[in-house]
Amino acid sequence: MWHLGEVPLFAVVTATIVTIVHMQDFCQKADFECQSQDLSASAQQPLSQSVNSRWNASVLNLIQNLDHFRVSNEKLMGAFPIDEMQGNSVRTVKNCIFSESIPTPLKGPLRLVAVSKDVIEGLLDLDMATTQSETFLQYVSGGRRLPESQPLTHRYGGHQFGYWAGQLGDGRAHLLGQYTNRKGDTWELQLKGSGKTPYSRSGDGRAVVRSSLREFLGSEAMHFLGVPTSRAACLVVSEEPVLRDQFYDGNVKTERGAVVLRLAKSWFRIGSLEILSQSKELDLLRWFVDFRKLLNFVIEEHFPSIQTNDPDKYLAFYSRVVNDTAHLIAQWMSVGFAHGVCNTDNFSLLSITIDYGPFGFMESYNPSFVPNTSDDEGRYSVGEQASVGLFNLEKLLDALRPILTAGQQRAAETVLKGYVDIYETRIHHLFKAKLGLLGDDVEDDYIIAFLLKMMEDTQADFTMVFRELSEFSAFQLHNHNFTQAWALEDLSSHGLFPDWLSVYLQRLHRQVHDNDVRQARMKGVNPRYVLRNWMAQSAIKKAERNDFSEVELLHRILSSPFAIQSSAEAAGYAARPPKWAQTLKISCSSGSMAVELLPLINRT
Numbered sequence: 001m002w003h004l005g006e007v008p009l010f011a012v013v014t015a016t017i018v019t020i021v022h023m024q025d026f027c028q029k030a031d032f033e034c035q036s037q038d039l040s041a042s043a044q045q046p047l048s049q050s051v052n053s054r055w056n057a058s059v060l061n062l063i064q065n066l067d068h069f070r071v072s073n074e075k076l077m078g079a080f081p082i083d084e085m086q087g088n089s090v091r092t093v094k095n096c097i098f099s100e101s102i103p104t105p106l107k108g109p110l111r112l113v114a115v116s117k118d119v120i121e122g123l124l125d126l127d128m129a130t131t132q133s134e135t136f137l138q139y140v141s142g143g144r145r146l147p148e149s150q151p152l153t154h155r156y157g158g159h160q161f162g163y164w165a166g167q168l169g170d171g172r173a174h175l176l177g178q179y180t181n182r183k184g185d186t187w188e189l190q191l192k193g194s195g196k197t198p199y200s201r202s203g204d205g206r207a208v209v210r211s212s213l214r215e216f217l218g219s220e221a222m223h224f225l226g227v228p229t230s231r232a233a234c235l236v237v238s239e240e241p242v243l244r245d246q247f248y249d250g251n252v253k254t255e256r257g258a259v260v261l262r263l264a265k266s267w268f269r270i271g272s273l274e275i276l277s278q279s280k281e282l283d284l285l286r287w288f289v290d291f292r293k294l295l296n297f298v299i300e301e302h303f304p305s306i307q308t309n310d311p312d313k314y315l316a317f318y319s320r321v322v323n324d325t326a327h328l329i330a331q332w333m334s335v336g337f338a339h340g341v342c343n344t345d346n347f348s349l350l351s352i353t354i355d356y357g358p359f360g361f362m363e364s365y366n367p368s369f370v371p372n373t374s375d376d377e378g379r380y381s382v383g384e385q386a387s388v389g390l391f392n393l394e395k396l397l398d399a400l401r402p403i404l405t406a407g408q409q410r411a412a413e414t415v416l417k418g419y420v421d422i423y424e425t426r427i428h429h430l431f432k433a434k435l436g437l438l439g440d441d442v443e444d445d446y447i448i449a450f451l452l453k454m455m456e457d458t459q460a461d462f463t464m465v466f467r468e469l470s471e472f473s474a475f476q477l478h479n480h481n482f483t484q485a486w487a488l489e490d491l492s493s494h495g496l497f498p499d500w501l502s503v504y505l506q507r508l509h510r511q512v513h514d515n516d517v518r519q520a521r522m523k524g525v526n527p528r529y530v531l532r533n534w535m536a537q538s539a540i541k542k543a544e545r546n547d548f549s550e551v552e553l554l555h556r557i558l559s560s561p562f563a564i565q566s567s568a569e570a571a572g573y574a575a576r577p578p579k580w581a582q583t584l585k586i587s588c589s590s591g592s593m594a595v596e597l598l599p600l601i602n603r604t
């Protein structure tokens with residue numbers, strides 16, 4: 001019987017009953033067919049092909065004239081109390097969910113530097129040609145209002161780094177309105193970097209080019225990895241100077257302003273409810289009414305399976321958020337994604353990834369990877385994310401308590417206790433899928449944990465180890481010839497690697513007639529390309545000199561992260577990171593790097 005010898009394993013998933021994981025788990029939210037089978041897709045136009053194949057019938061009827069494109073905040077304004085004050089003076093806002101606020105036009109000359117065709121055509125029904133017009137540029141940079149649009153900013157609060165921070169709110173974002181597309185899906189369009197709002201605190205409401213590019217590329221990349229996320233439609237860069245102290249060292253630099261148009265089904269956060277419940281001592285009746293309004297709205301609009309007359313509907317809602325958050329964080333872990341600022345105001349009530357700031361994809365496997373270089377305590381390290389998710393869900397429960405009966409509160413506590421199991425079961429499924437394992441075997445947890453431990457010891461690359469295991473046949477693996485596989489080469493320097501490999505190969509061998517299928521299955525869940533920090537940095541550097549070619553290249557490649565693309569290979573995106581990447585430091589005002597992975601939760 002094989003055993004782990006001296007390897008000190010860190011806490012590992014407990015064995016649970018497992019069903020086979022299908023690729024769709026990773027691709028469920030993608031609007032196009034997940035690239036799973038053949039990975040030699042052309043580098044030229046992988047995206048448009050896949051989109052067309054699904055939406056052929058409608059491609060011809062895209063909106064050609066922007067005058068026909070309508071978004072509206074009417075529903076939100078009808079449902080919720082609106083701030084009685086107007087204007088963007090920074091203030092403590094009371095008794096409302098939204099404030100009316102007009103974007104401050106970005107000063108020119110303006111340049112549209114990135115557009116997501118998938119979002120423009122697939123979610124907004126717009127012909128790509130409309131994005132080339134001056135009108136479009138004005139709409140998406142805050143210079144002109146979409147017909148009938150009354151922009152809003154949202155009042156919310158949140159727990160930041162463990163402590164209640166009071167009123168936060170959209171400090172540099174404007175909600176333009178909701179758009180219901182022809183598939184019947186409603187999306188909320190938001191400009192980010194569009195100027196001061198009543199919630200801007202000390203900020204100027206602007207965003208700079210580097211952080212906007214990271215949000216644009218990062219959120220689109222996550223979508224195509226199959227992780228639930230907000231989307232980005234386009235990015236406008238201006239010559240308007242914005243002052244930033246990038247590394248918080250007193251070194252203020254002039255940078256250029258930029259605006260992203262981003263979309264989510266809803267931008268409500270845990271902090272949206274918290275700010276209401278936190279004010280309950282101040283205004284007993286008022287908060288209660290608003291709180292229920294918000295909660296009922298979210299349930300009716302976004303959780304249609306919950307009956308509105310169900311006396312336990314708030315409990316049902318809470319169970320869903322607990323479940324979906326556990327699933328979301330497990331998906332982050334499966335691609336080595338560290339969000340970087342997991343405050344309760346950056347956590348969506350729909351459990352999608354929002355607020356891309358100092359996020360990062362882990363390179364060499366390291367559970368204490370922290371993308372925010374100023375986060376010295378590592379509170380939001382990649383390996384802590386599951387625990388932080390639990391903390392945030394506790395805060396959500398605290399906010400809900402006053403409207404739950406004693407019995408419902410106890411039931412909700414039990415639901416929360418189940419979070420760890422949901423998360424671990426999901427992690428177990430996802431990592432089994434990454435290793436191509438079918439069915440259930442008592443050794444599976446060891447195979448996963450042992451591999452991660454060796455990766456940690458050898459600093460082998462997280463993304464590429466899994467990818468290279470997918471690209472090698474069992475026969476090739478058996479031969480131990482890894483000259484063509486840099487990550488496996490690093491990993492194989494581990495003294496126990498031959499032992500692990502032999503156990504893994506035996507496990508695969510028990511899956512009869514599975515070899516080719518295994519490889520295809522694994523290639524469909526293990527990306528070859530993720531947005532590594534050095535890649536983003538290299539694109540940003542060029543962008544700062546007005547060369548957006550690498551942004552475009554990255555955007556295109558990350559739209560098919562599972563398919564081998566010759567332009568990506570030529571750019572070295574699947575190769576060993578360049579030497580300079582190792583010393584890279586990113587500030588927190590845009591996002592930075594450091595990482596940590598898997599498991600799991602501190603079960604104290």
Ligand SMILES: *[C@@H]1O[C@H](CO)[C@@H](O)[C@H](O)[C@H]1NC(C)=O
Pocket residue numbers: 052053054056057
């Ligand atoms: C969509 O169009 C493409 C190219 O025009 C074609 O190859 C494909 O079969 C079409 N798909 C459907 C579902 O009609």
Ligand SMILES: *[C@@H]1O[C@H](CO)[C@@H](O)[C@H](O)[C@H]1NC(C)=O
Pocket residue numbers: 320323324327
């Ligand atoms: C939990 O969440 C996942 C992913 O969002 C979903 O597929 C699953 O059906 C959910 N389970 C329950 C019991 O809601």
Ligand SMILES: *[C@@H]1O[C@H](CO)[C@@H](O)[C@H](O)[C@H]1NC(C)=O
Pocket residue numbers: 158159160168341343345346355356357358
């Ligand atoms: C996350 O929330 C904090 C407040 O907790 C806010 O200052 C920050 O802008 C948010 N992060 C992003 C990337 O939006």
Ligand SMILES: *[C@@H]1O[C@H](CO)[C@@H](O)[C@H](O)[C@H]1NC(C)=O
Pocket residue numbers: 161340341357358372373374375376588589
């Ligand atoms: C990074 O971490 C520091 C220290 O905890 C925190 O003050 C800062 O707000 C974080 N940066 C961001 C963008 O959240």
Ligand SMILES: *[C@@H]1O[C@H](CO)[C@@H](O)[C@H](O)[C@H]1NC(C)=O
Pocket residue numbers: 481482483484
């Ligand atoms: C290893 O594989 C490479 C090509 O993949 C080949 O050129 C080399 O000869 C192989 N080495 C051994 C020792 O088999």
